[in-house]
Amino acid sequence: QSVLTQPPSASGTPGQRVTISCSGSSSNIGSNYVYWYQQLPGTAPKLLIYRNNQRPSGVPDRFSGSKSGTSASLAISGLRSEDEADYYCAAWDDSLSASMVFGGGTKLTVL
Amino acid sequence: QVQLQESGPGLVKPSETLSLTCTVSGGSISSYYWSWIRQPAGKGLEWIGRIYTSGSTNYNPSLKSRVTMSVDTSKNQFSLKLSSVTAADTAVYYCARMDLSGYGMDVWGQGTTVTVSS
Numbered sequence: 001q002s003v004l005t006q007p008p009s010a011s012g013t014p015g016q017r018v019t020i021s022c023s024g025s026s027s028n029i030g031s032n033y034v035y036w037y038q039q040l041p042g043t044a045p046k047l048l049i050y051r052n053n054q055r056p057s058g059v060p061d062r063f064s065g066s067k068s069g070t071s072a073s074l075a076i077s078g079l080r081s082e083d084e085a086d087y088y089c090a091a092w093d094d095s096l097s098a099s100m101v102f103g104g105g106t107k108l109t110v111l
Numbered sequence: 112q113v114q115l116q117e118s119g120p121g122l123v124k125p126s127e128t129l130s131l132t133c134t135v136s137g138g139s140i141s142s143y144y145w146s147w148i149r150q151p152a153g154k155g156l157e158w159i160g161r162i163y164t165s166g167s168t169n170y171n172p173s174l175k176s177r178v179t180m181s182v183d184t185s186k187n188q189f190s191l192k193l194s195s196v197t198a199a200d201t202a203v204y205y206c207a208r209m210d211l212s213g214y215g216m217d218v219w220g221q222g223t224t225v226t227v228s229s
Contacts, residue, residue: 002155032214033212033214033215035214035215035216039156043221044205044219044220044221044222045156045205045216046146046218046219047210047215047216049218050210050212050215050217051209051212051215056217088155088156090156090158091214092214097170097171097172097175098169099158099160099169099170099171099172100146100158100161100214101158101169102155102156102157102158103155103156104155105155105156
């Protein structure tokens with residue numbers, strides 16, 4: 001299983017606010033930045049949030065990230081049908097063999 | 112803007128070595144970390160490793176014994192070799208540029224499917 005833990009699924013109706021959680025440990029989320037990626041069906045992932053809460057140019061401010069201790073969250077407000085996608089969190093892990101670790105992904109369905 | 116394109120065989124026999132190349136266009140390969148990530152069909156993302164343009168590498172501990180990454184700055188390319196492949200290595204393989212912090216992947220290739228089968 002994945003080093004970072006995400007719920008496998010989430011859902012909401014258009015206009016709603018949804019949050020996706022990502023739980024880790026002191027060696028990853030607890031001591032490093034969290035990144036979020038959006039993967040639309042059949043496409044490559046896209047960087048959505050970097051350094052816990054920063055949005056790359058072009059990402060709508062409906063998307064926001066936060067981190068507290070060894071957990072992080074992605075919030076999507078004003079949900080739209082085009083937000084239906086898989087969302088992955090990631091962080092560097094400082095354990096014996098330093099590497100990037102991902103969450104298992106959360107499939108967001110817009111009802 | 113920077114674009115990445117993966118290339119390599121789409122079919123590899125079990126026990127052989129998977130070899131992929133990522134060509135960087137629209138910008139220089141220098142002064143960045145470059146990563147490989149894979150995704151089996153219907154499953155999540157798995158980070159394989161990263162290489163800096165100096166040749167310094169970090170690999171996923173679970174794949175470290177089988178992975179080799181290299182970079183050719185003269186060709187603006189970097190490469191992945193994964194040895195002793197099995198069916199479990201069948202996946203879409205992505206290359207990506209890591210941002211200036213070295214930890215976020217801000218530019219991705221479209222991905223290439225590699226199937227391990229005899």
